[in-house]
Amino acid sequence: MALGLFRVCLVVVTAIINHPLLFPRENTTVPENEEEIIRKMQEHQEKLQLEQLRLEEEVARLAAEKEALVQAAAEGQQQNETRTAWDLWSTLCMILFLMIEVWRQDHQDGPSPECPAGDEDELPGLGGPPLRGLILPNKATLSHFYEHCIRGATADAARTREFVEGFVDDLLEALRSLCNRDTDMEVEDFIGVDSMYENWQVDRPLVCDLFVPFTPPEPYRFHPELWCSGRSLPLDCQGYGQIKVVRADDDMLGCICGKTKLGEDMLCLLHGKNNMVRPGGEMEDLLCARESPYLDTMQVMKWFQTALTRAWHRIAHKYEFGLAFGQLDTPGSLKIKFRSGKFMPFNLIPVIQCEDSDLYFVSHLPRGPPQWTPVSNTDWLLSFAVYERHFLRVTSKALPEGACHLSCLQIASFLLSKQTRLTGPSGLSNYHLKTALLHLLLARQATDWKATQLDARLQELLRFLEKSLLEKKLYHFFIGNHKVPETMGLPGAIRRAEPLNLFRPFVLQRSLYRKTADTFYEMLKNVPALISEYSLHIPSDYQPTPKSCHLLSIWDPEDRARVHPTTSVSPGASASLSWENGGLLGIYGSSC
Structure with a gap:
């Protein structure tokens, strides 16, 4: 009861206190400046709205910039992916093209001699368009031209070889008698090479090319270094090598008398008293370049010419003719001068045998193209002349009797020789003609070289040369050619080497290539005229x-x-x- 009464009293007191008439409040009156307050509030509201708009624009701008950055990053990533994919695709295409080229070289250069005759379209130079400007005479005219103009002109080749060989034997024997075996180079027997010994030379006068191998005195020996023996060489030096002069006692099996001091009363059973190992400072006496252990071609040329001159003076009284140098810049370029005014040229070429093979290093080529000039005096050209002669001899035994392979080479060489006299020298040489013939001999069957097919094979040889000129690609027959029979006995390093392009100078020298191409097509155009002019009689079937x-x-x-x-x-x-x-x-x- 008391609690309820207390609540009623509390409500009454509160009502009295809050009544406005009894206790008026100060802030109950409306201010007079109400409009001013409203105006300020509206201005403040407008400022807030403007600030809100500015903030919204700033947020939108930041969002746009962020979106642009994200889009640029995405585009850059897409471009990188595209570039990576394109680079990968380009690399794959290049690898594919290289594989196709390797496959084409290995399988489409021409079938082996065991292939059937139905694959003629795959042979190099076959199945293509006719040679531009070439009009070969008929078979009778061509055969008549060969019999009377080429074979008749080279009928005395055997007598020429016999005379030159007899004289060279006497000359080299005199040279050996003048040399000191303890200090001078030792000259070996000569080796006949090239066209005169392969029975296809047509140029007059007939010229014999003879290799003359030489070796150093004991205790030295020659150590050949091929370009394909692992050394990094420029492309211009491919096909060349260097000859290092080393001491024989550097070998594990060599004599040790030069490494130990022998007593005065002791003598080596292998070397004489005057044949001791000489100090390394006398390498120039061994025809080496200055301050180098490598053989110098110019030093060899001077030594060989001096030795030949001394040898000739020793035996000149026995002969009724004279002997002179044909070209002073070529060692061993000699010519016999008869009293009648005639002369007989021949070439003695100093060479160095490569290991135990039939490869020889040549210091100078007597009739080589200008682009075959070595870069350095220590560069020696590797010659396959002995292998080429052996291959032609073995191949000829398998061909039909009276085969036309050498006839084709002789006619082509004859035409090139006459054209060179008319238009001057070019980058095309007889060695290129022989290389083309060797490729065709390896690709064609033996029955395709009958005497009755002379015109077809000659046209094929010229077409092969045209194709090679257009592609600027004529590979060396032996270097890197896996189709060469292993019975030839080529060194393994030569068989495994990269193929050597003999026409590579045409890629680097445009003027030389243009001159060579013009000379070749000029020769094709002049074939009918040259053959008709040099035919001395009318063919028997001509009525x-x-x-x-x-x-x-x-x-x-x-x-x-x-x-x-x-x-x-x-x-x-x-x-x-x-x-x-x-x-x-x-x-x-x-x-x-």
């Missing part, structure tokens, strides 16, 4: 019209592309030839 006159013509060196008619000669009239500087200038005979 002229009775009582008719035939135009004879001359080959004018000043006008290389034209053949000028000069006079008319009856079929039975005689004719004579006029020669000057090795070229046919005119034909003269009685008129009709």
